[in-house]
Amino acid sequence: MTVSPPAQPDARGHFGRFGGRFMPEALIAPLDEITEAWEDAKADPTFTAELARMLREYANVPSPLYEAHRFSETVGARILLKREDLNHTGAHKIRNVIGQALLAKRLGKPRAIAETGAGQHGVASATACAYLDLDCTVYMGEVDTERQALNVARMRMLGAEVVPVTTGSRTLKDAINEALRDWVSTVDTTHYLFGTAAGPHPFPAMVRDLTRGIGDEARAQSLELLGRLPDVAVACVGGGSNAIGLFTGFVADEEVRLVGIEAGGDGIETGRHAATITGGDIGVLHGARSYLLQDEDGQTLESHSISAGLDYPGVGPEHAHLAATGRAEYRPATDAEAMAAFELLCRTEGIIPAIESAHALAGAIVLAEELGSDATILVNLSGRGDKDVHTAAQYFGLIEEPVVLDEGTEE
Amino acid sequence: MSAIDALFERTRVEDRAALVGYLPAGFPSKELSIRAIETMVEAGVDLVEVGLPYSDPVMDGPTIQAAADIALAGGTRVGDVLDVVKASAATGAPTVVMTYWNPVERYGVERFAADLAAAGGAGLITPDMIPDEAEEWLEASGEHGLSRIFLVAPSSTDERLAMTAEAASGFIYATAVMGVTGQRDQTSALAEPLVSRLRKVTDKPVGVGLGVSNGAQAREVAAFSDAVIVGSALVRCLLDHAGPDDALSALRDLVVDLRAGMER
Ligand SMILES: Cc1ncc(COP(=O)(O)O)c(C=O)c1O
Numbered sequence: 001m002t003v004s005p006p007a008q009p010d011a012r013g014h015f016g017r018f019g020g021r022f023m024p025e026a027l028i029a030p031l032d033e034i035t036e037a038w039e040d041a042k043a044d045p046t047f048t049a050e051l052a053r054m055l056r057e058y059a060n061v062p063s064p065l066y067e068a069h070r071f072s073e074t075v076g077a078r079i080l081l082k083r084e085d086l087n088h089t090g091a092h093k094i095r096n097v098i099g100q101a102l103l104a105k106r107l108g109k110p111r112a113i114a115e116t117g118a119g120q121h122g123v124a125s126a127t128a129c130a131y132l133d134l135d136c137t138v139y140m141g142e143v144d145t146e147r148q149a150l151n152v153a154r155m156r157m158l159g160a161e162v163v164p165v166t167t168g169s170r171t172l173k174d175a176i177n178e179a180l181r182d183w184v185s186t187v188d189t190t191h192y193l194f195g196t197a198a199g200p201h202p203f204p205a206m207v208r209d210l211t212r213g214i215g216d217e218a219r220a221q222s223l224e225l226l227g228r229l230p231d232v233a234v235a236c237v238g239g240g241s242n243a244i245g246l247f248t249g250f251v252a253d254e255e256v257r258l259v260g261i262e263a264g265g266d267g268i269e270t271g272r273h274a275a276t277i278t279g280g281d282i283g284v285l286h287g288a289r290s291y292l293l294q295d296e297d298g299q300t301l302e303s304h305s306i307s308a309g310l311d312y313p314g315v316g317p318e319h320a321h322l323a324a325t326g327r328a329e330y331r332p333a334t335d336a337e338a339m340a341a342f343e344l345l346c347r348t349e350g351i352i353p354a355i356e357s358a359h360a361l362a363g364a365i366v367l368a369e370e371l372g373s374d375a376t377i378l379v380n381l382s383g384r385g386d387k388d389v390h391t392a393a394q395y396f397g398l399i400e401e402p403v404v405l406d407e408g409t410e411e
Numbered sequence: 412m413s414a415i416d417a418l419f420e421r422t423r424v425e426d427r428a429a430l431v432g433y434l435p436a437g438f439p440s441k442e443l444s445i446r447a448i449e450t451m452v453e454a455g456v457d458l459v460e461v462g463l464p465y466s467d468p469v470m471d472g473p474t475i476q477a478a479a480d481i482a483l484a485g486g487t488r489v490g491d492v493l494d495v496v497k498a499s500a501a502t503g504a505p506t507v508v509m510t511y512w513n514p515v516e517r518y519g520v521e522r523f524a525a526d527l528a529a530a531g532g533a534g535l536i537t538p539d540m541i542p543d544e545a546e547e548w549l550e551a552s553g554e555h556g557l558s559r560i561f562l563v564a565p566s567s568t569d570e571r572l573a574m575t576a577e578a579a580s581g582f583i584y585a586t587a588v589m590g591v592t593g594q595r596d597q598t599s600a601l602a603e604p605l606v607s608r609l610r611k612v613t614d615k616p617v618g619v620g621l622g623v624s625n626g627a628q629a630r631e632v633a634a635f636s637d638a639v640i641v642g643s644a645l646v647r648c649l650l651d652h653a654g655p656d657d658a659l660s661a662l663r664d665l666v667v668d669l670r671a672g673m674e675r
Contacts, residue, residue: 012543012544020543020544021541021543021544022512022539022540022541022544023539023541024469024470024538024539024562024564024586025541025561025562025563025564025566025567025571025575025586026562026564026565026566026567026586026589026590027566028541028564028566028567028571029564029566029567029568029571030566167473167476167480168466168467168476168480173467174467177467177468177469180469181469181470181472181590181591184470184589184590184591185588185589185590185591187566187589188589281517283513283516283517284512284513284516284539285467285513286467286469287539289516292513294513294517296517297488297489297514297517297518298465298513298514298515298516298517298518299465299466299483299514300466300467300513
């Protein structure tokens with residue numbers, strides 16, 4: 001398989017003017033350690049073979065590329081789905097966590113910590129830690145532990161300790177703060193298994209390296225299936241890991257448009273959204289310069305989205321750079337648009353998508369209208385929607401009482 | 412010579428370490444934060460750190476987080492922080508702002524430096540801004556005669572210590588522990604070796620902070636540093652006492668205890 005070289009950040013982790021390391025000095029040496037270890041690991045055939053084997057045997061990677069005929073007919077363009085929903089634990093997240101857990105082993109760290117919004121990255125982390133015999137602690141905002149009791153139970157079943165975070169807004173950004181506070185105190189024994197392509201260098205580049213299989217596979221699969229590349233590659237953007245994983249495979253193919261779909265929530269104009277690039281400004285959050293939702297004083301604002309996995313006021317710096325250079329476009333899809341796309345995929349293909357991924361589908365529907373029936377649109381179906389059944393059932397009015405057992409498991 | 416340089420000149424002559432006290436602006440209210448600063452300077456604090464309350468303080472433990480939350484809930488803005496700086500500087504104690512980076516970047520680095528200098532501020536302590544990223548700040552601080560107080564940590568390599576010390580002015584902030592702000596029962600065994608590693612690469616003054624909460628600990632730290640930095644313990648005085656009079660007298664007592672501990 002031929003793969004395009006990824007855009008490398010500079011030595012200090014900058015993608016153009018974005019990225020870098022805005023972190024307490026205490027964490028700089030550990031970040032340097034990870035940077036070096038990751039460079040070594042990538043160049044070590046034993047490590048890469050081991051990682052490839054685990055992804056293949058355990059995570060069910062490579063995921064198939066699937067032509068969604070009935071969905072295509074309805075939306076009026078040819079739609080290909082990269083089926084990350086079929087991976088173990090039900091999303092692209094497993095690629096990142098297995099890679100980082102294996103790196104933690106290589107670094108000799110017996111413990112991993114992770115943040116999670118509603119539990120998806122937490123469940124993936126707990127899974128990888130069980131698989132690779134690491135102690136695992138997951139920080140989760142108290143608001144989310146209450147909304148996502150089932151995922152809390154999943155993580156605990158897998159042997160992880162789940163710590164409810166009671167500071168700040170008690171959601172994902174505060175879980176990241178608390179994980180960083182743990183890490184600065186325990187860094188000798190602990191790896192921070194960061195969940196998306198954001199944060200300080202080397203996380204954006206490392207997570208990108210780990211998720212780029214999505215795009216590399218999809219590129220080869222497109223050539224095999226179509227004899228050519230798609231016209232557009234579309235992915236949802238929370239912190240940015242699935243989107244950067246998809247985009248990296250195509251970034252050198254200038255004829256392929258790259259479109260990231262952000263969570264538009266109630267609509268950008270309402271201020272209640274999580275569309276960081278579309279509706280935010282440049283600033284520094286969680287260790288990197290990028291776009292973020294902030295007030296006039298640079299205080300972080302709370303984001304809003306029906307999709308917990310997109311509900312983050314920041315975004316990875318490589319996306320900021322791709323937006324600034326114009327190589328990728330970023331657009332919002334509202335809660336309502338995402339849920340309409342969610343329903344359409346259920347009904348036409350028998351696939352329940354993650355609500356995150358439904359945002360990408362909503363973006364594809366708009367692109368299909370714009371481009372017409374000759375267009376081929378590749379959509380990253382980043383995850384499956386089992387976790388979202390409760391949210392969706394409530395949204396569509398399919399149940400009267402909350403189903404306690406399946407209480408909100410979205411992320 | 413900057414106000415901070417003059418202070419360290421004086422404490423050197425007096426053969427003692429300086430006492431640096433931290434309180435967030437706007438906590439518990441703007442007015443009381445000013446009175447608290449005046450109180451601690453009267454009682455013996457030599458240099459004031461005014462905290463700029465921030466929504467995501469990753470280097471702070473529960474005490475300072477709680478104070479920042481109260482200050483933000485009370486509507487504290489960057490302009491209020493500068494007002495508090497002005498009042499603090501009026502006491503005669505050199506006053507610096509301790510702030511996470513994003514509020515400065517948002518305000519505009521050059522504009523922040525100009526307004527801080529105009530308010531009588533002497534510099535910035537930047538817990539999440541390392542010299543590697545500080546180009547704009549190095550320039551603006553130079554222009555406005557502000558000290559740039561960077562942090563070093565027990566995990567810093569010798570190379571980074573030298574680089575950071577070179578970029579710093581005023582003093583260098585040595586964090587005594589691997590961890591966040593907050594009181595600790597014992598002074599850290601990591602602090603002294605860190606300070607001696609620093610002494611090999613710089614003769615700039617070194618302040619030690621994180622965890623110091625009483626006179627006995629201050630004495631230990633003063634024995635090998637140029638400044639003892641106290642934060643959470645001072646904040647606690649204001650958190651634990653509902654009435655302002657009680658809070659301010661607890662604050663005064665603590666500062667007196669710290670200074671007494673530091674007498675050589
Ligand atoms: C299925 C799925 N897609 C997308 C995301 C968003 O994250 P990212 O932008 O890092 O891909 C999540 C996050 O939890 C997710 O679970």
